[in-house]
Structures are given as structure tokens and as C-alpha cells.
Amino acid sequence: MPMHRPLEPAAPWVELVVTQADWDAADPELLRTMHAQLVLIRVFEEYVLELAGAGLIHGPAHSSIGQEGGAVGSVLALTSADQVNGSHRGHHQFLAKALHHVAPKGLDLGAGVSEEVREVLLRTLAEICGLDRGFSHGRGGSMHLQWKEAGAMGTNAIVGGGVPQAAGFAWADRQAGTDAVSVTYFGDGAINIGSTLETFNLAAAWALPVCFFVENNRYAVSTSVFEATCEARLSGRGPGFGMASWKVDGMDPLAVYLAMQEAVAHMRGGRGPALVEADTYRFFHQNGAFPGSAFGYRSKEEEREWRARDPAESWRPPTSWPPRPRRPGR
Amino acid sequence: MAEIGDVLLEPLPGGKPGQRRIREAEWPAPSFVDVGVRGDLNEFDGAPLADLDTYTGELADQKFIEAVAAVMNRRMETDERIVVMGEDVHRLNGGTNGATRGLKDRFPDRVLGTPISENAFAGLGGGIAIDGRFRPVVEFMYADFMWVAADQLFNQVAKARHMFGGSDPVPFVLRSKVAMGTGYGSQHSMDPAGILTSAPGFRVVAPSTPFDYVGLMNSALRCDDPVIVLEHVDLYNSSGPGPVDDLDYCLPVGKAAIRREGAEVTVITYLAMTNYVLQAVEGLGTVDAEVIDLRWLDRASIDWETIGASIRKTNNVLIAEQGAVGTSYGGWLADEIQRRFFDWLDSPVQRVTGGEASPSISKVLERAAIAQSAEVATALTAMTEEA
Numbered sequence: 001m002p003m004h005r006p007l008e009p010a011a012p013w014v015e016l017v018v019t020q021a022d023w024d025a026a027d028p029e030l031l032r033t034m035h036a037q038l039v040l041i042r043v044f045e046e047y048v049l050e051l052a053g054a055g056l057i058h059g060p061a062h063s064s065i066g067q068e069g070g071a072v073g074s075v076l077a078l079t080s081a082d083q084v085n086g087s088h089r090g091h092h093q094f095l096a097k098a099l100h101h102v103a104p105k106g107l108d109l110g111a112g113v114s115e116e117v118r119e120v121l122l123r124t125l126a127e128i129c130g131l132d133r134g135f136s137h138g139r140g141g142s143m144h145l146q147w148k149e150a151g152a153m154g155t156n157a158i159v160g161g162g163v164p165q166a167a168g169f170a171w172a173d174r175q176a177g178t179d180a181v182s183v184t185y186f187g188d189g190a191i192n193i194g195s196t197l198e199t200f201n202l203a204a205a206w207a208l209p210v211c212f213f214v215e216n217n218r219y220a221v222s223t224s225v226f227e228a229t230c231e232a233r234l235s236g237r238g239p240g241f242g243m244a245s246w247k248v249d250g251m252d253p254l255a256v257y258l259a260m261q262e263a264v265a266h267m268r269g270g271r272g273p274a275l276v277e278a279d280t281y282r283f284f285h286q287n288g289a290f291p292g293s294a295f296g297y298r299s300k301e302e303e304r305e306w307r308a309r310d311p312a313e314s315w316r317p318p319t320s321w322p323p324r325p326r327r328p329g330r
Numbered sequence: 331m332a333e334i335g336d337v338l339l340e341p342l343p344g345g346k347p348g349q350r351r352i353r354e355a356e357w358p359a360p361s362f363v364d365v366g367v368r369g370d371l372n373e374f375d376g377a378p379l380a381d382l383d384t385y386t387g388e389l390a391d392q393k394f395i396e397a398v399a400a401v402m403n404r405r406m407e408t409d410e411r412i413v414v415m416g417e418d419v420h421r422l423n424g425g426t427n428g429a430t431r432g433l434k435d436r437f438p439d440r441v442l443g444t445p446i447s448e449n450a451f452a453g454l455g456g457g458i459a460i461d462g463r464f465r466p467v468v469e470f471m472y473a474d475f476m477w478v479a480a481d482q483l484f485n486q487v488a489k490a491r492h493m494f495g496g497s498d499p500v501p502f503v504l505r506s507k508v509a510m511g512t513g514y515g516s517q518h519s520m521d522p523a524g525i526l527t528s529a530p531g532f533r534v535v536a537p538s539t540p541f542d543y544v545g546l547m548n549s550a551l552r553c554d555d556p557v558i559v560l561e562h563v564d565l566y567n568s569s570g571p572g573p574v575d576d577l578d579y580c581l582p583v584g585k586a587a588i589r590r591e592g593a594e595v596t597v598i599t600y601l602a603m604t605n606y607v608l609q610a611v612e613g614l615g616t617v618d619a620e621v622i623d624l625r626w627l628d629r630a631s632i633d634w635e636t637i638g639a640s641i642r643k644t645n646n647v648l649i650a651e652q653g654a655v656g657t658s659y660g661g662w663l664a665d666e667i668q669r670r671f672f673d674w675l676d677s678p679v680q681r682v683t684g685g686e687a688s689p690s691i692s693k694v695l696e697r698a699a700i701a702q703s704a705e706v707a708t709a710l711t712a713m714t715e716e717a
Contacts, residue, residue, distance in 0.1 A: 047331040056339065056350060083461070122334045129338060132358040136495035139358070146494045153460060154494060158485050164450045165486065168457020172464050175413070175439070195481060198450035205445060 009239030015247040016259040026254055029106050030076065034253045036107035037072040041095050042312040044121055048091065048128060048142075049289045058130055061142050064092035066283035069311040070215050071096040073256025074183065074276070077264050080104060081178065083151045083169040085162040086185040087215075089282070090155030093185045094145040095124060101150035123147075153182075159220075160186060160193035163212070167203045170210035170273075181209040181267040189220030191234045200241040200275070209267035211260075211274045212238075215250060218279075221286045222297035235277035243275050250278030251309040281306035366496015367530045368630050369554045371583055373499075377552060380579035382541060382571070382587070387579075389541065392572030394565045397540035399424055399431040401547045402467070404577040406437050409465070412551065413458065415442040415451055416469030416505075426471060427566050429505070448475045452504070453482035459502035460490055465551060467503045472514065473522040473560075476506065487556050488531035499554035500531075503547075508562045508601065510652060510700050516688035519696070521653025523600070524661070526558050527628045533583070534627040536560045536601040540572030542625060545581030552580055560627075562602035584626050586633035588640070592620035595646040595713055598637065598663065600624040603652050603701070610706035617710045620644055627659065638671065645676040648709055652700045655683040682709045 023031075045065045052061040064071070067089070075084070075096035086093035099107065102116035113121075127134025128142045135147045146154035153169060156162035166184030173180040190196050191214055203210050214234050218225050225232045238245030244266055248259040256278055263274035283303065285292045293300045307313070338356050342349040380386070406412045414433060416425070420443035424431025434441040444451040448470060455466035470476060476483055483504070491500045506526075510519040526534050533555050537543040543561075550557035573579070589608055597619050599607045604623045611619045620640050626632060641647060647667055649660035664679040682701050689699040 043331050047335060051335070051339075054350065056352065118334060121331070122337055125334060126338055126356065129352060129356075130358075131338060131352065131356040132362075133338070133356060136493065137358050137362065139495060140493055144493050148498070153457075154490070156486075158481055161453075161481055161486055164453020164482055165457030165460060167450070168454040168459075168466070169461050171413075171454060172458050172461040176463055195449045195453060198445075198447035199453070202445060202447055202450045202454060206442075 009242070011239045011242050011244050013235060013239045013245045016255060016262070017249070018252060018255040018258060022258065023254055030257070031254070032108055033103075033106035034072055034076060034257070036109045037076075037096055037099055038068050038253065038312040039109060040099065040107075040117070040121070041068045041072070041092050044095060044125070045091060048125070049284070051129070053289050057128060057142070059141060060287040061128065062089040062287045063282065063284045063289075064089055066306065066310065067215055067217060067250065067280045068092045069253040070213070070250035070256050070278035070280050071185065073253035074213055074260040074278075075100050077257055077260035078181070078183065080151050081180040082182065083153050083166070083173070083180070084183045084185065085153040085166050086155040087162070087187055087190065088143045088155065088157045088159070089187065090145055090185065091124070091128070091142070094147070094152050094155055095120070097152040098124070098147055098150045160190035160196040162186070163190070163196045164199045167199050167208050167210050170203065170208040171206070174209060179268045181211060181264055183211040183213050185213045185215060187220065188214065188216045188218065188225045188228070188234055190214070191237060192229055197237070200237065200243060200273075203273040204241045204243045207270065207272035209270075209273070211263050211267060211276060214275070214277045215280050216277050217282045219282070219292060219298065222292070222295060224297070233277070235275055238275035243273050244271070245275040245277070247277045247279070250280030251306070251311055253311055283307060283310075367492045368533065369491070369499060371553070373552055373554050374580065374583060377580045378578055379582050380545065381581060381585065385541070385573070385579060387576035388574040389571045390574050391569050392540040394540050394543065394568050394570065395428050397543045397572045398429045398561065398566070399433070401544040401577050402430065403432055403436065405548065405551050406433060406440060409551070411463065411465045412467060413440045413442065413464050414467045414469070415444050415455060417444055417446055417471050419443055419469055425469070427507070427563065429469070429561070429566075448479035449482050452479040453486060455502055456482055456487040456490070456500070459487070459500045459556065460498070462499060462501070465501045465503070467505060467551070469505045471507060472518040473506045473508050474517050474520050476522055476525070484529050488529040491531060491555070500556050501554050502556040503550045504556070504558045506558055506560055508560055510689055511564055511696065513691055513693065513696060515691040519689040520657060521601075521651065521659070522657070523560060523627050523651070524653070524657045524659040527659060527662070531556060532628055533557045533631050534560065535625060536627055537625065538565065538601055538604040538623055539570040541570065542581060542587070544573055544577055545579050546625065548578065549580040549583060553583070560601055564602040568605070581625065584631040584633055586625055586636045587623045588620060588636065589623050590619065590621040592618040592644065594618040594644055595620070595648055595710065596637070596640040596644045597621045597648045597650055597706070597710070598624060599650040600627060600659075603650050606652075606703040607650050607706050610703040610710060613703065614707050614710060617714050619710060629662075632663075634670070637667070641667070641671045641674050645674055646713060647675065648680045648682065648706075648713060650682040650701065650706050650709070652702065653684050654688060654699070655686055658683045677713070680709055680713055682706055
């Protein structure tokens with residue numbers, strides 16, 4: 001009889017879980033900034049949906065509503081020197097990076113909206129509307145948001161299309177002798193495409209400081225992640241490539257922040273790429289202002305459960321400012 | 331947010347309450363549509379330009395492949411931004427053909443042997459180019475692999491500059507080998523020129539001599555646009571005039587070379603077909619053909635001045651290339667020539683291409699699938715007999 005020796009992947013794969021104690025211990029300034037970003041992006045996205053509904057946006061406006069926690073939590077663990085790129089659903093990724101760039105010391109909505117923040121929101125909105133005032137003179141629109149000065153290197157309309165480029169940014173950072181890292185945001189739909197998987201391998205082989213941040217929102221348009229793959233814990237891809245991997249609750253911006261801090265330390269320490277999977281949920285359909293349940297591929301009940309954990313909503317301070325450190329939706 | 335939105339929006343005149351429209355002044359001008367597909371080439375201000383007739387250094391007969399390795403050695407020595415990547419470029423004494431000979435020993439951290447992942451490493455190179463601090467030189471071992479990396483080449487690298495506003499450089503160089511005639515068969519033998527030049531954003535160069543290779547590679551490495559350098563494996567072991575010690579000159583962007591002057595018919599060609607055309611003309615001895623080696627193939631860089639002057643003289647055009655007809659290069663050029671020079675043409679633009687199928691492994695079938703001297707001679711004879 002042959003024997004079986006259990007084998008273990010060489011790279012670690014962990015789920016980072018936070019408790020109320022972590023929230024209590026978190027820096028109030030950090031939480032204030034997180035909250036301010038969440039609210040700004042949410043209000044922005046609601047306005048985009050309003051304009052889309054009024055026919056004022058040409059083409060799709062893929063709403064990030066519901067997914068802001070992952071982008072905000074992860075970007076706040078970065079600096080302006082770190083570069084990110086993103087996906088077709090990238091308003092929140094772009095805004096988080098741009099806002100962090102113009103307000104590196106943090107944001108406080110209680111102090112009003114600064115001119116720089118206003119300018120970011122205006123130019124982003126103009127780009128999404130296809131207008132000259134936008135970052136790319138309106139050529140890029142909703143799916144091609146780029147502001148290099150902020151380290152926002154471009155969102156991308158090809159699923160997985162931006163992933164290899166982020167490895168290039170990381171190579172350039174390392175070759176230039178900096179400790180900057182790059183982060184590429186993509187969804188569960190992009191985890192099975194060749195450019196993503198090829199880049200996992202290349203980045204790990206060359207120990208590049210790039211983070212693959214997968215927003216697992218469970219649906220590629222209407223196809224569920226459980227139909228699309230056998231291992232729906234998408235961070236499980238990492239160990240097969242020798243890549244340290246984290247799974248984290250994407251509805252909890254502090255949890256994402258802490259996971260990202262670990263991933264960033266790993267990358268800045270020269271230990272190669274990182275894979276971070278944030279479990280999240282888009283509240284609406286692929287694009288437009290209807291929920292996914294209106295198209296029959298998921299239930300209203302499922303949507304209610306996820307909405308109950310919405311950090312932007314459940315964390316809105318009812319009466320006082322600053323918000324009390326409280327985990328959203330638990 | 332509504333207050334920010336009001337910068338861009340105004341009430342719809344005559345509309346219902348709450349109806350809005352985009353303020354007219356916020357739209358980009360329609361004339362902006364093609365601005366910045368490629369750069370304005372100001373990076374060539376002050377560049378050391380030279381062509382065969384103006385080059386002041388010493389020339390000697392040289393093996394093509396040695397010029398390939400020599401110019402990259404020289405550029406990497408003077409420009410620390412250059413990084414070379416591709417399959418086996420770091421081993422085998424200069425990759426599978428010797429094109430990167432000597433680079434790994436001298437520049438170990440800038441010569442990167444990649445896994446077999448064309449889409450990933452082409453895209454990684456694209457990221458380096460978009461980042462802008464370094465200048466990637468990506469090698470595809472065979473041109474057909476562009477299909478494997480099609481998303482990164484065509485959707486990402488080629489479109490990046492224009493799509494993001496038209497002002498940021500994408501200094502990406504792709505060295506793409508053309509291997510027809512080597513027996514590698516249907517999936518390794520294409521001429522990619524026709525496809526590559528269909529993508530706005532790229533510049534495409536096709537050197538046919540060691541001297542041109544050095545100058546065109548220098549221009550490609552200086553250029554702020556993505557440039558594809560076609561390298562025909564047939565040429566690697568050929569010899570021709572090449573620079574002995576000055577490896578720093580650039581060939582001017584958009585300048586073709588007249589390889590043979592003639593009055594009867596203009597033959598427009600490029601890459602390895604250039605030599606086959608010259609052989610055909612010499613072999614016939616009866617046709618006074620003017621042979622133009624394009625060198626720059628893309629729509630923005632093609633040398634209309636040289637082509638036009640020749641057509642006004644000969645009033646007849648043959649476009650000659652080796653590859654399959656479906657992906658061939660000359661179709662758009664014939665179309666463009668007929669609308670630009672209709673009054674100067676005595677006959678429709680003629681073309682020589684390979685057959686419909688991809689070249690097969692079998693030696694006779696491969697030869698039958700691609701065009702060489704014999705096909706050019708047949709076409710020239712037919713054209714001059716008709717006249």
C-alpha cells in the first residue's frame with residue numbers, strides 16, 4: 001500500500017479576524033479618516049447613480065456601493081508613493097487613493113470639505129461624465145480613472161487587464177531602490193483569468209512588492225463565485241504560487257486596514273507579493289441603480305443580510321462626532 | 331455633491347423641473363478625438379540622427395545578429411533605465427538566437443529571464459513603461475505569441491496613452507521575431523506587421539540591414555511611444571553594412587530608404603523581403619524597378635514623401651511582403667496610395683503576399699506559403715508585360 005505524506009504549502013494562508021477590542025484600541029484619528037472616506041465615497045456614488053438614472057452618464061457606471069470598506073481600509077495602509085490600479089468597478093479604489101493623497105494626514109468631515117477634496121470629487125465626476133475637466137479629459141470615463149500624481153495608475157475595463165501592469169510598477173519601485181509597493185484591485189471574476197494567474201506566478205517568482213487585492217463580491221455580473229470556481233475562498237490561490245495570503249472581512253474597514261498593514265510590511269520587507277481577499281458585496285446590480293435581486297440571480301434576503309453589515313450606513317454617527325469606535329454591523 | 335455637480339450641469343432649457351443637461355463648455359472639443367494617439371516626438375530634439383548617406387563613422391560588413399547584441403549592450407551601458415525581458419534572454423549565450431549576448435553578465439539586474447507567460451511579462455513591461463522610470467525591452471521569441479499577449483499589447487499598451495488623456499509617455503519596446511522559413515510551422519511563422527500596424531498607438535520598425543537595425547533600435551529606445559522592432563530570423567545570419575564603433579546614432583523617424591533607384595515601377599517592401607525584391611530585380615535584369623525599404627511601417631511614421639516622389643516618377647506600384655494574405659500589411663497601404671496618388675497611377679496597385687494558410691512544417695509547403703524572389707519576379711514581369 002502506498003503511503004500518503006501530507007504536504008503543506010510553503011506560504012502562509014490566514015484569515016485575519018478583528019474583535020471589538022481591536023476597534024477600541026484603534027487610533028481615533030484613523031477611524032475618523034476611515035469614516036470620512038466611506039461617507040464621501042458613498043455620497044459620491046449615490047450621486048453618480050442619480051446622474052446615471054437621469055441619463056447624464058454615457059455608458060455604464062459600475063457602482064461600488066457596498067464595497068467601499070475594502071478600498072478605504074486598504075488604501076489607508078499605503079502612502080502616496082505606493083501605486084495602485086484597479087478594475088472596471090473602481091470609483092471607490094480611485095477615490096480612496098486620491099483622497100488619501102490630498103489629505104495624507106487624515107480627513108475630518110466635522111471640519112468641512114477642503115478645496116483639494118472638492119477638486120478630487122469634481123474632477124472624478126467630470127471624468128465619469130466624459131468631460132474635459134476630468135483627469136483624462138473625459139476619454140477614460142468611469143472605467144479608466146487615472147491620476148498618476150496620487151499613485152492612482154489607472155482603472156481598467158478589461159477584467160484582470162491591469163494586474164500585470166501592477167507587477168511592473170512594483171518592479172520599478174524595487175529597481176529604483178524605494179520601499180514603495182503597488183496594489184492591484186480586482187474582483188472574483190478576474191481571479192480565473194490568465195493575466196491574473198500568470199502574474200501571480202511571475203510576481204512570486206521575482207518576489208515583487210505587489211499586493212493582489214481581490215474584492216470577492218461573490219458575483220461576476222450574475223454568475224456566482226460558487227459556480228465559477230471550486231475553491232471560492234479566493235485567497236486559497238496564493239499558497240499554490242508560494243504567495244503569502246490573507247482573507248479578511250471586507251465589510252470591516254479596520255480589519256482590512258490591519259490585514260493590509262501586515263501585507264504591506266511583508267512586501268516592504270522584501271518578502272515578495274501578497275494576496276488579500278476581502279469578502280464584500282455590491283449592493284446593486286453590475287451597473288445601474290437596481291439591486292441584483294431584481295434580475296433574479298440572488299435573493300432579497302441575502303442582500304438584506306449584507307446591507308446590515310454596511311460600514312458606511314451602520315457606522316454613521318447618529319448624534320455625536322467623532323463616531324464612537326464600533327465595529328460595523330455585528 | 332449637488333453643489334459640485336452644478337459646476338458640470340445646468341437646468342435643461344424648456345425641460346421639466348429638475349431635468350438637467352451637461353454644460354456645453356464642459357465637453358471636450360470633438361477635434362480632440364485623435365490628439366495624443368502617439369507623442370509629438372520632441373524627445374528627438376537634439377538626437378544624434380544619421381542615415382547611411384550622412385553617417386560619419388566607419389562602416390564595415392557585419393553580421394546582423396552581432397549588431398543586434400552590440401547596440402543593446404551599448405544602450406544599456408549608457409542608459410540605466412533600460413531593462414530587457416523575455417524567455418531565455420538571460421541564458422544560452424544571448425537567448426535562442428544570440429540577440430542578447432553579453433547582456434546578462436554586464437547588467438545582471440536588468441536582464442530578466444521570464445517564465446513562459448507572454449501576457450504577464452508583456453503587461454509587466456507595460457506597467458514599467460506607464461510608470462515611466464524605466465524603459466522595458468520585451469522580447470517575443472516568435473511573432474505569433476502576440477496573440478497570446480493580445481490583451482496587454484493591444485488593449486493596454488497601445489491604448490494607454492490616448493485613453494488616459496494623450497499626454498503621458500509609454501516608452502515600451504517590443505522585439506518581435508519573425509521566423510517564417512525556419513520550419514516552425516503554422517503557429518510560429520507569421521508576419522505580424524499587418525496586425526500590429528492596425529493598432530493606433532504603436533510605431534513599428536522593420537530593419538533589413540545591420541546599419542538600420544542599430545539606428546532604428548536607438549530610435550525605438552529614445553521614443554516615448556511604444557515601438558515594435560520586427561526582427562526577421564532570416565536576417566540574423568545575413569551580413570551587410572554596419573557601424574564599427576559609433577553605436578549612438580538614431581535613424582530619423584519616418585524615413586524610408588531607397589535601395590535601388592529605377593524609373594519603371596515602385597516596389598514597396600520591408601524587412602527580409604527587401605533582399606528578395608532586390609534579388610528578383612537583379613535576376614530579371616529587364617525591369618527598372620525602384621525599391622523602397624519602408625523601415626517605418628505604422629500609419630503615423632510612413633514616409634509619404636519618398637513614396638510619393640517615386641510614384642510620380644514610375645506611375646506603377648507593387649507592394650511586396652512575405653506573409654499570409656489575411657493578416658498582410660499592404661492592404662491599407664494600397665488603399666491609401668490609390669486615394670493619394672490616383673492621378674499618378676497607370677495601373678492598380680499590385681501586391682505580392684504569401685498564400686491564405688499559415689506556413690506549414692513541410693519544407694515545400696512552407697516555401698509555397700510564403701513569398702520570396704520568384705513571386706516578386708512573376709509579379710514584376712506581369713506588370714511590365716501588361717504595360
